[in-house]
Amino acid sequence: MMMNESRSSTSSPGSGGPLLEVKDLDVCFGARGRSGEVAAVRGVSFGIAPGEILGLIGESGSGKTTVARAVMGLVRSATGSVRFEGREMLGLSERALRKVRRRLHLVFQDPYDSLHPGMRVREIVEEAMKIHRVGDRASREAAISAALEEVDLTPSSRFTGRYPHQLSGGQRQRVAVARAMVLDPALVLADEPTSMLDLSLRSGILEILKRHRDTHGTGYLFITHDLALARHLCDRVAVMLGGRLVELGPTEAVVATPLHPYTRMLLQAVEELAPPSSSRAGYPINDQAQESYATIASGLQEVAPGHYVACYEMSQPTLDRPTTEKEE
Amino acid sequence: MSTLLEVRGLNTVYRTTEGQIRAVDGVDLSVGRGEILGVVGESGSGKTTLATSLMRLIKPPGRILKGGEMLLDGEDLFRLPRSEMPARRGRDLALIPQSAMHALNPVIPVDKQVAEAITTHGEASRKAALRTARERLVEVGIPPERHSAYPHELSGGMRQRCVIAMAIVNEPKLVIADEPVSGLDVVVQARILRLISDLKESRSLSMMLVSHDLPTVTRVCDRIAVMYAGRIVETGEARTVFEKPLHPYTRALVEAVPRVRGPKQDLQSIPGDPPDLHHLPPGCNFEPRCPAAFADCKTVDPSLEEVEPGRKVACLLYHDDERE
Ligand SMILES: Nc1ncnc2c1ncn2[C@@H]1O[C@H](COP(=O)(O)OP(=O)(O)OP(=O)(O)O)[C@@H](O)[C@H]1O
Numbered sequence: 139m140m141m142n143e144s145r146s147s148t149s150s151p152g153s154g155g156p157l158l159e160v161k162d163l164d165v166c167f168g169a170r171g172r173s174g175e176v177a178a179v180r181g182v183s184f185g186i187a188p189g190e191i192l193g194l195i196g197e198s199g200s201g202k203t204t205v206a207r208a209v210m211g212l213v214r215s216a217t218g219s220v221r222f223e224g225r226e227m228l229g230l231s232e233r234a235l236r237k238v239r240r241r242l243h244l245v246f247q248d249p250y251d252s253l254h255p256g257m258r259v260r261e262i263v264e265e266a267m268k269i270h271r272v273g274d275r276a277s278r279e280a281a282i283s284a285a286l287e288e289v290d291l292t293p294s295s296r297f298t299g300r301y302p303h304q305l306s307g308g309q310r311q312r313v314a315v316a317r318a319m320v321l322d323p324a325l326v327l328a329d330e331p332t333s334m335l336d337l338s339l340r341s342g343i344l345e346i347l348k349r350h351r352d353t354h355g356t357g358y359l360f361i362t363h364d365l366a367l368a369r370h371l372c373d374r375v376a377v378m379l380g381g382r383l384v385e386l387g388p389t390e391a392v393v394a395t396p397l398h399p400y401t402r403m404l405l406q407a408v409e410e411l412a413p414p415s416s417s418r419a420g421y422p423i424n425d426q427a428q429e430s431y432a433t434i435a436s437g438l439q440e441v442a443p444g445h446y447v448a449c450y451e452m453s454q455p456t457l458d459r460p461t462t463e464k465e466e
Numbered sequence: 467m468s469t470l471l472e473v474r475g476l477n478t479v480y481r482t483t484e485g486q487i488r489a490v491d492g493v494d495l496s497v498g499r500g501e502i503l504g505v506v507g508e509s510g511s512g513k514t515t516l517a518t519s520l521m522r523l524i525k526p527p528g529r530i531l532k533g534g535e536m537l538l539d540g541e542d543l544f545r546l547p548r549s550e551m552p553a554r555r556g557r558d559l560a561l562i563p564q565s566a567m568h569a570l571n572p573v574i575p576v577d578k579q580v581a582e583a584i585t586t587h588g589e590a591s592r593k594a595a596l597r598t599a600r601e602r603l604v605e606v607g608i609p610p611e612r613h614s615a616y617p618h619e620l621s622g623g624m625r626q627r628c629v630i631a632m633a634i635v636n637e638p639k640l641v642i643a644d645e646p647v648s649g650l651d652v653v654v655q656a657r658i659l660r661l662i663s664d665l666k667e668s669r670s671l672s673m674m675l676v677s678h679d680l681p682t683v684t685r686v687c688d689r690i691a692v693m694y695a696g697r698i699v700e701t702g703e704a705r706t707v708f709e710k711p712l713h714p715y716t717r718a719l720v721e722a723v724p725r726v727r728g729p730k731q732d733l734q735s736i737p738g739d740p741p742d743l744h745h746l747p748p749g750c751n752f753e754p755r756c757p758a759a760f761a762d763c764k765t766v767d768p769s770l771e772e773v774e775p776g777r778k779v780a781c782l783l784y785h786d787d788e789r790e
């Protein structure tokens with residue numbers, strides 16, 4: 139058998155650090171009796187090195203956005219540890235967080251959330267620079283134009299005076315990206331930042347992210363549902379299911395040899411959705427199977443260098459576990 | 467297949483500081499009963515403007531120009547008094563907006579919202595409406611224990627699915643879906659697309675599905691219309707368009723599709739800048755970026771012509787008469 143329990147205790151999956159180190163992150167959303175308690179994130183650990191792009195993929199509701207929000211210090215009920223540039227983020231005061239946020243930027247999943255509806259594009263992009271007192275007026279103006287043109291909003295003068303509702307969905311998303319990049323943050327948490335972009339524009343945006351990575355050593359947590367995109371962009375990918383990480387490894391390894399059944403299912407689903415050369419009828423995707431994996435996933439095991447998988451088989455009652463006695 | 471929706475000569479403009487732009491430029495299209503028409507095109511090509519125009523929800527500084535027609539079941543909705551539109555929306559035609567997440571009321575639990583969409587139109591009792599609402603929520607993959615959650619307590623994809631449930635709950639004649647599955651993971655995407663296909667079969671649902679994602683559109687749609695700079699530049703049977711694109715823009719879109727399997731390739735992008743609606747070229751709008759352009763393309767603005775039965779394209783490469 140591939141998985142060996144004794145290894146799990148020592149290895150810390152994806153200790154890519156030291157830019158970001160997340161350890162045993164738990165987020166539980168309030169009970170209040172009505173819709174019950176939601177364990178949105180359970181024991182998630184991963185790291186991101188400077189200049190590294192870590193993809194976070196997984197089903198809807200699996201906790202991806204919550205992880206990003208917790209890293210930003212936006213989730214009060216988060217426990218565990220989030221170290222950004224060596225500094226613990228959980229429990230920081232709002233004031234201390236504001237300082238850190240110059241080096242850490244979140245691009246929200248829905249561009250309506252990122253962009254204040256009452257502000258013009260110019261003000262939206264300038265805001266962060268103003269808060270952090272970057273540059274003077276003229277240099278900020280130049281930076282705004284450069285950032286907008288970089289995301290293909292050309293000529294920038296056409297867009298600076300517009301309000302968010304005067305932009306198309308993809309244009310809004312690009313303003314959100316321009317705003318994120320203008321401060322040259324050390325780490326960008328990007329939550330589905332290109333979901334509304336056609337492939338052509340998307341590859342342009344991805345080039346920008348890569349360029350910042352190469353020139354400034356920016357690290358990224360890149361949340362996406364798009365495996366093909368993750369494959370092109372990410373150094374490593376982490377797969378989430380039901381609040382847990384179920385697989386983490388170098389992108390090519392995960393795509394070529396997906397270990398967790400859920401990852402395999404994701405890849406299979408991509409193939410069924412993607413270029414429609416095969417049969418058009420039916421989507422043989424098993425929802426039941428998906429749910430049962432969610433309940434039995436446990437800690438991550440390293441099964442190949444840097445490639446971790448949740449040891450789902452371990453918790454199946456039919457499996458005998460010869461090593462447990464020795465460990466106790 | 468009988469025609470459900472017939473749109474002719476639709477023009478929608480926005481007034482901007484630099485003058486007027488025509489975001490939808492002389493669009494003709496039709497959707498048959500029980501048919502799914504896909505509308506694809508790059509960011510800013512006018513897809514949302516088209517969808518919003520059909521709902522008659524364009525707000526100033528935008529405006530639908532006079533002279534266009536929108537026949538739904540033979541009735542021209544553009545001629546209806548504005549005050550009659552709210553009663554039609556949701557029942558005759560429903561929109562799944564692009565930012566579905568913001569279509570929800572933040573202070574009402576999602577099952578109640580879906581139920582309200584039923585009771586405002588119908589005679590169903592509150593109790594029956596709530597039951598139907600919950601059935602729909604399960605169909606889009608929201609587990610029962612989350613039905614009474616408020617929108618902010620749900621993930622992005624869950625909210626999007628609630629809006630989809632709300633749009634189909636009254637079984638409107640026509641659903642206009644603006645990027646309904648972008649931002650959803652593939653497993654949920656597959657489930658939603660399957661649900662759409664099922665509804666199409668069982669209740670003969672008709673749909674206009676707007677997306678930037680050509681493979682998705684090809685998978686679920688019967689026909690495709692490709693938009694560029696506010697115009698439809700190619701239409702045809704979905705798989706034929708995907709497998710044998712005629713317009714150079716459609717060809718570029720097909721070539722840009724990345725693969726998960728097989729050797730890793732560089733992402734393709736379409737060279738050149740997106741069109742500037744304030745300064746469109748005199749000839750073909752795609753000419754500045756077109757690898758197949760020739761001299762006439764700079765001067766002749768090609769119209770959408772039928773080149774094979776059921777296949778139309780606006781490109782001089784295929785128009786023998788316009789070429790001379
Ligand atoms: N404020 C909140 N209160 C209660 N539950 C919440 C809250 N925010 C998120 N949740 C729940 O936590 C879980 C994880 O949500 P999250 O938004 O992190 O998912 P996600 O992976 O980003 O999904 P998607 O791909 O759909 O955006 C979901 O079940 C969601 O309903």
Ligand SMILES: Nc1ncnc2c1ncn2[C@@H]1O[C@H](COP(=O)(O)OP(=O)(O)OP(=O)(O)O)[C@@H](O)[C@H]1O
Pocket residue numbers: 303304305306307308309334480481482489507508509510511512513514515516526527528564678743
């Ligand atoms: N209220 C407005 N005022 C001025 N211009 C607008 C307004 N709304 C949209 N536009 C412009 O009209 C054009 C078409 O926008 P539309 O939203 O229809 O594009 P789209 O095809 O839906 O793009 P996306 O894929 O990015 O959502 C864009 O150039 C956009 O900037």
Ligand SMILES: [Mg+2]
Pocket residue numbers: 202203204247329621622623
């Ligand atoms: Mg999310």
Ligand SMILES: [Mg+2]
Pocket residue numbers: 306307308513514515564644
């Ligand atoms: Mg749009």
